[in-house]
Amino acid sequence: MAPAYALVLAVAVTAPLLAPGYLLLRDAVSTPRSFLTDAALGLTQAAPRALPQDVAVALASSVLDGGVVVKALLILGIWLAGWGAARLAAAMLPDAGLAGQCVAATVAIWNPYVAERLLQGHWSLLIGYGALPWVAASVLALRSSPGGVGGVGAVLFWTALAGLTPTGLMLAATVALTCAVAPGSGWSRRVCAAVGLAAAITAALPWLVASAVAQGWSPGADQGAAIRAFAARAEPGLGTLGSLAGLGGIWNADAVPPSRTGLFAVVATLVLLAVVAAGMPVLIRRRVGVPLLALAVTAVAVPALMATGPGLATIEAVIEAVPGLGVVRDGQKWVALAMPGYALAGAAAVVALRPRVPAVATAAVCCAAVIATLPDLAWGVGGRVRPVEYPAAWREAAAVIDADPAPVAVLPVDSMRRFAWAGSAPVLDPLPRWLRAEVLSTGDLSIGGHTVPGEGVRAREIQALLLAGADRDRLAAAGVRWVVVEGSGVDLALPVAFRDGELTVYRVGGDSPSSPHRGIVLAAHGVWLAQLVVGLGAMMVWRRRLRGTDRRDEHVEGPERRDQ
Template identity: 70%
Template sequence: MAPGYALVLSLIVTAPLLAPGYLLLRDAVSTPRSHLSDAALGLSEAAPRALPQDFAVALASTVIDGGVVVKSLLIVGLWLAGWGAARLVTVVLPQAGLAGQSVAVTLTIWNPYVAERLLQGHWSLLVGYGCLPWVAATVCRLRTSTPGWPEVFALGFWIALAGLTPTGLMLAATVAATTAFMPGNGRPRWWCLSVSLVAAAVAALPWLTAAAVAQTLSSSQADGVAAFAARAEPGLGVLGSLAGLGGIWNGDAVPATRTTAFATIATIVLLGIVALGSTVLLRNRAAVPLLVLAAFAVVVPSAMATGPGIMLVENMIRALPGLGVVRDAQKWVALAVPGYALAAAAAVVVLRRWLPAAVTALICCAALLAALPDLAWGVGGKVAPVVYPLDWPAVTAMINADPRPVAVLPPDSLRRFAWAGEAPVLDPLPRWVRADVLTTGDLSIGGHTVSGEGEHARRVQRLLLDGADRDALVDAGVGWVVVESPGEVEVLTLPVAYRGRDLTLYRVGGEGQQASGRGLVLAAHWAWLSLLFAGLAGAASASWRARRAAHHTPQASANKGWECP
């Protein structure tokens, strides 16, 4: 029943995405087809932030429409989050029963973190988020019983799936390492830690290898730490906002109810349920590590939003540019969710002294749903598919027929297309063509520009804005120029290859240089993919064995207090 309930909630949240079209919202970009370009392999000027996500989508879009791939992964990610929360409850807190599982499912899917990351377009991060309770449950089994290799492969699968993005991998590895410290008589702590770290190392190979080969990590990311700091919501400080699973840096990527004093009421409801269950959960030795992790996941990002915290993170990134991944501090609050889910389930255990478990679950679930009413239907209709104008497939087909480096105007990385809604979106062109698209990676946040790594793209854009002739652009290695808002850019004195209402394509004829190290980076991506599929086979085997054991073994007598089955 829990998987079905999780699926229903996930579909209520993502229902608009079932319609035809493509997810195109802020950082979320989907196109009919992606290619294994240098950018998709992390070999362009930009830091490898979307690996191996872009590699996976490029492979999948050879047989399935890319828009379907991205929307399906997002829906599955939310479903896995809820189902995994129920599974974690059965493993750590079996006495909570189906009622407790239902509350855990509701809290895990229906919370501000999910809403804000949906609005920010972080679909692959939500896939990683969905893996966290499964990682915790799998490590719990390893610590408290003596399962065979299928469970080890299952752990590899969940870590690899979470590793669609570097952040998801780091979240999963942290949950695995924390859960390894729970008490148990199964596999030793060092053994569980070792397996988790080896799986994480293999899953990290794509972006570690790309960063080493392309040498694109830059200390300039330190300039954006203050802009990406967690934000206080109305009536709440930063600490309260993060404790309520909100507080994303982008004030425009929040549900309407989180922009008013209602955010305070909603946070009290969520934290009230969590606090109530924590009174029981603190006596459950298996759950304590996850509760401690939840506390750290709230306190540390809050500290990072203070003056000294911002200065410390800036200095860390300047010293080690690879740490730029930590600057969006609020995303680490996801680490609190496994502990919160267990606490929400434990609230049923507390209240059933006075109320039937089903009634308690109904009240808690209704309260959580009412605390964030606008999460339904794509966060109030804001997360919905769009349809590309006809100019886009026409222009991308011409570029793909002759894949030379592409310069784009206007120069901003984010675009506002009338046909894509009110929110800004990342330029979809780099993910639709096999050619290298020159992008600076600059971001404008609150009037402050955070510089990206694209120095070559920045020089080319200056040439275009200064009215450079064709020869100068050829010397700069530009093959095509695409103007994505023809009415806003002065007509260029270049040969026109295509002119439409939404796009104009100019043929320049310059050639770029082939990036080195493609073979090595591809090998790293195939290693990640091998871990994913080998782990999937193990996970399927583990699931089959668990169902078979449950069918032949009485389950109630096997559970003893805090121990996992």
């Protein structure tokens, strides 16, 4: 019943995505087909933040339309969050029953974090988010009673799934190490921590290897401005700490559901925290949930500190020392670490109130209150998360370039676009994920009228040539074969290969060699994929054996019961 209930909630949130079309909203970009370009492998002058996500989508889209792949994975991630929270509650609080599992699933799915990350287009981060309660349950199972190869397989699989992005992997590794210190009589804390750490390291190989062998990239100039722009945001009446405690506070005020833009956010936050607070005494008494509660408190407090003056200065110093840690600057996304503890506390509320209130009544009130205080999460966050269709010109232009794939420069120079056919929200340029060729992108972002420079130094140099009116020979010498102008109003003195009201493709003729490191990066992705497949297989075999053991036990106990 709990998986079905979680699926109902997930579909209620993502229902518009069941229609044909492509998810194209801010950072979410899906296209009919993606390819294993150097950019997809993290081998260009940009930090490899989308590995192994881009490779996974490229492989899957060779079999199934890329729009279907991304939408299916997003729905799966949200469903797994609710189902995993219910599974975690069933394992840690069996006396909470189905009622407690439903509360846990509701807390995991129906919250501002899910709404805001949907509106920001972080579909792959939500897959990592959905894997967190499964990682917690897997490691806690090893701590309570060793599951052998199957238990390790579960940790390997859920960690690899969360590792679809570096952020998801870091979240999963943190949850695994936290649960490794929980009390238990199974495998030792050191062994469980070693299993979790080893799973994280192997799952991280795609972006670790890409970072080591890719062309030199820098964090970009003016990191202080970028860090300030990505700091957690205070909601009305709550302040930064209160917003984060309510699982809200994303940096982008435009990626927020309307119900969180006024004082009603205070009511919603108080309701969520009341549900969590009601169950905390039960978890504290039973000790097993204490590490997850401590992690939840830390996941709220640390991002709040990161948004202060000293916190911003510390993050800037860390990123300047280790440019690859630029992933930490979006402080609010780490609030995902609070979800397993919040969900478990929600389930414990049923146990805490059972002496005075029936479990079904407690669950009904808690679930209804959490849903009612975030009503606009339903139907794609009030219809804002919905699929769109590309104009025919995009397919035609892509066919021209894919017939002779080589580096592509793009105008306008901004990484974000606004297309009338894609809605009012900006979106990352889809071209880099559509073409078989490398698309030169600076990674520059415009936030609140301020441009945050990206790492694409070569792309910035070529864009400067374009804006200065460089001729065909200079562009070809710089290694550009194609120039694409998205929209109208720009006419270049270059040979036209395709023209439409949406796009113009110019043929230049230059070229540049592919990275010599493609093989080693593909091998690293092979390790990640093997971990995913082997972990899933071991986990399924283990669970099948457990079910078989339970049936044999029931068969043996049956005659004994009849003799009594």
